[in-house]
Amino acid sequence: MATKKHLIVGAGTAGYNAIRTLRQSGSQDQIALVSAEHPYSRMVLPYFLEQGISEGHTATVSLNQLEKWDVELHLGRRAVSLDTQNNKLTLDNGDELEYDDLLIATGSSAVRLNLPGADGEGVHGFWTLADARAVSRLVSPQSHVAMVGAGFISFTILNGVIQRAGQVTIVEVAGRILPRMVDDAGAAVVSRWLEARGVTLRTGAQLKSIEDSGGKKRLSFADGAPLDADLVIMATGISTNLSWLKGSGITINQGIVVDDHLRSNVANVYAAGDIAEGKNRITGAMEVHAIEPTAAEHGRVVGANMAGREVAYPGSLMLNIVGVAGLDIASFGAWDDPDATVIVGRRDATNSYRKYLLRDNRMIGAIYVGESNETWSGNDLGMLKGLVQSGVNLDGWADHLSRNPFDIKRPYLANRVVSSLMPQTTLGQSSPSPR
Amino acid sequence: MKALQFFPEKCTGCMRCEISCSYAQSGVIQPNRSVIKVAPLEGHTSYAPYTCVQCDEGWCMTACPVDAIVISPAGAKIVMEDQCVGCKLCTIACPYGTMFMDTTSKKAIKCDLCGGAPACAEACPTEAIVWHETEQGDWLGDFAQSRAQYNFTGLVQSQTG
Ligand SMILES: Cc1cc2nc3c(=O)[nH]c(=O)nc-3n(C[C@H](O)[C@H](O)[C@H](O)COP(=O)(O)OP(=O)(O)OC[C@H]3O[C@@H](n4cnc5c(N)ncnc54)[C@H](O)[C@@H]3O)c2cc1C
Numbered sequence: 001m002a003t004k005k006h007l008i009v010g011a012g013t014a015g016y017n018a019i020r021t022l023r024q025s026g027s028q029d030q031i032a033l034v035s036a037e038h039p040y041s042r043m044v045l046p047y048f049l050e051q052g053i054s055e056g057h058t059a060t061v062s063l064n065q066l067e068k069w070d071v072e073l074h075l076g077r078r079a080v081s082l083d084t085q086n087n088k089l090t091l092d093n094g095d096e097l098e099y100d101d102l103l104i105a106t107g108s109s110a111v112r113l114n115l116p117g118a119d120g121e122g123v124h125g126f127w128t129l130a131d132a133r134a135v136s137r138l139v140s141p142q143s144h145v146a147m148v149g150a151g152f153i154s155f156t157i158l159n160g161v162i163q164r165a166g167q168v169t170i171v172e173v174a175g176r177i178l179p180r181m182v183d184d185a186g187a188a189v190v191s192r193w194l195e196a197r198g199v200t201l202r203t204g205a206q207l208k209s210i211e212d213s214g215g216k217k218r219l220s221f222a223d224g225a226p227l228d229a230d231l232v233i234m235a236t237g238i239s240t241n242l243s244w245l246k247g248s249g250i251t252i253n254q255g256i257v258v259d260d261h262l263r264s265n266v267a268n269v270y271a272a273g274d275i276a277e278g279k280n281r282i283t284g285a286m287e288v289h290a291i292e293p294t295a296a297e298h299g300r301v302v303g304a305n306m307a308g309r310e311v312a313y314p315g316s317l318m319l320n321i322v323g324v325a326g327l328d329i330a331s332f333g334a335w336d337d338p339d340a341t342v343i344v345g346r347r348d349a350t351n352s353y354r355k356y357l358l359r360d361n362r363m364i365g366a367i368y369v370g371e372s373n374e375t376w377s378g379n380d381l382g383m384l385k386g387l388v389q390s391g392v393n394l395d396g397w398a399d400h401l402s403r404n405p406f407d408i409k410r411p412y413l414a415n416r417v418v419s420s421l422m423p424q425t426t427l428g429q430s431s432p433s434p435r
Numbered sequence: 436m437k438a439l440q441f442f443p444e445k446c447t448g449c450m451r452c453e454i455s456c457s458y459a460q461s462g463v464i465q466p467n468r469s470v471i472k473v474a475p476l477e478g479h480t481s482y483a484p485y486t487c488v489q490c491d492e493g494w495c496m497t498a499c500p501v502d503a504i505v506i507s508p509a510g511a512k513i514v515m516e517d518q519c520v521g522c523k524l525c526t527i528a529c530p531y532g533t534m535f536m537d538t539t540s541k542k543a544i545k546c547d548l549c550g551g552a553p554a555c556a557e558a559c560p561t562e563a564i565v566w567h568e569t570e571q572g573d574w575l576g577d578f579a580q581s582r583a584q585y586n587f588t589g590l591v592q593s594q595t596g
Binding site for chain 2: 046300322330372413416417421431432434435
């Protein structure tokens with residue numbers, strides 16, 4: 001039997017997981033990989049900045065391993081167009097690659113604000129290894145760093161910046177920090193925590209321009225005094241890497257629209273990770289979830305399907321965690337559903353904040369803020385994920401939770417969340433060891 | 436396959452499992468570094484130990500961005516400490532609440548079944564924790580449910596309202 005040729009575009013989380021799953025499923029088919037960058041993990045770049053790991057440690061799969069897996073490599077090459085009629089991909093050097101099936105896993109890129117000076121010298125994004133190298137080289141105990149954008153990505157590098165810079169100012173156009181990760185009350189706890197640690201927050205600040213001024217970068221705003229900084233890090237949002245797919249006939253909304261097998265409208269073209277618009281496990285809505293666990297799960301499901309299995313994906317669960325200077329901040333699922341029943345718990349003395357969102361007695365989302373010592377001496381954080389993921393009916397326990405919002409463990413155990421989770425696997429079988 | 440089984444009705448809340456676990460895991464006697472957690476299930480009269488079920492999916496393992504979590508010969512999902520970057524993703528990917536961060540090393544820690552001879556089972560004086568051949572199970576669900584009529588202070592709530 002002639003073997004198939006699987007073509008993977010993008011060597012990030014989704015692409016790597018697809019390739020590993022194909023080989024771990026025993027597929028002997030041909031695999032080719034095209035990627036602009038070598039295989040590394042974006043989400044561990046903050047730990048490189050913190051100097052906790054070496055640059056080499058950001059790599060995921062080694063070239064050695066890819067060779068062992070007999071993967072035909074086209075690294076440092078970009079896909080520039082796709083012909084789905086003739087199953088042909090064109091690269092930036094003019095090469096054309098044919099395929100039987102294709103995975104598009106080209107992820108997303110950071111977007112700079114469109115204003116004067118935003119792409120000038122001394123202004124950096126933090127999305128690629130090249131960005132991380134540049135910021136790591138420039139930051140010093142003498143520098144005042146201005147972080148533009150107070151979203152999740154910005155916060156992932158905050159520890160590194162706080163550790164390595166002399167002074168840190170966070171600038172955010174919204175009225176508060178972490179606007180897409182936690183609610184107002186949660187953000188207020190985090191703001192207090194950061195300000196007590198010497199970080200300056202400037203929320204509601206509309207940046208107008210960045211200019212060079214006396215060896216510094218001068219940030220000017222619609223209102224208020226300008227800010228002088230040595231280094232500007234801009235984390236103001238991301239957009240999916242879709243432009244090369246124009247004219248390909250692939251259906252695109254916010255991302256490439258995929259079915260429950262992660263197939264696009266073209267049956268032999270899959271999409272996975274940040275570029276895919278797939279099902280939200282809780283609400284069923286079609287959404288782009290630009291997070292690592294979604295990219296890994298998508299990639300594994302595509303790998304299994306390319307290997308000839310029929311794996312349906314139940315949808316992805318939005319989850320994020322970030323720790324800043326000993327405070328852990330996490331949110332799960334539909335934490336911002338305006339129509340949900342809400343239970344709130346707070347203990348200001350220990351910076352603990354909890355919010356649970358319920359619909360029909362099921363937890364559909366949660367927010368967690370707590371100091372590390374509290375977080376890691378209990379089981380609550382992961383149990384919240386389990387409650388949302390399992391969707392068990394909490395029945396009379398919703399009432400218990402509203403009276404005892406810090407007692408998650410009893411409702412979790414008594415509603416037999418463990419029993420309901422144990423049979424769950426993404427690929428319908430036990431996961432093999434990744435190495 | 437051997438697994439850790441819990442018999443919550445036998446647990447006296449003595450915390451020996453937590454103490455021996457923290458010692459086995461990190462060389463210090465410090466229950467907040469234990470990866471088995473004993474919690475009161477009704478006021479302070481019933482306790483139960485709880486740890487990783489070594490689930491089939493391995494949510495921690497499949498979420499790890501750098502493949503720092505692998506399956507050991509004893510069948511446990513284990514953290515390779517030198518590979519862990521401390522990103523915490525595994526702690527929210529795990530839906531059982533059994534992935535932790537060691538606040539000293541800043542690395543993820545979890546139950547590794549002590550390489551096949553769990554210290555918690557050895558330390559338990561009442562056989563509330565047993566390491567033996569069994570299917571993995573939800574050992575605490577029925578017990579926690581049966582204690583549901585007790586409120587948080589341990590007093591029986593009035594059944595008649
Ligand atoms: C600083 C930072 C911190 C983060 N922290 C977290 C976190 O804590 N938790 C979390 O869940 N997520 C986090 N993320 C997000 C997470 O990294 C992404 O969701 C994940 O990498 C998405 O995987 P992917 O495979 O879809 O895309 P990527 O990992 O971005 O991979 C895309 C690949 O495609 C290649 N490519 C792009 N265009 C082309 C083209 N035209 N032709 C060929 N190749 C191309 C790229 O070079 C790259 O190799 C973070 C991201 C950053 C930048």
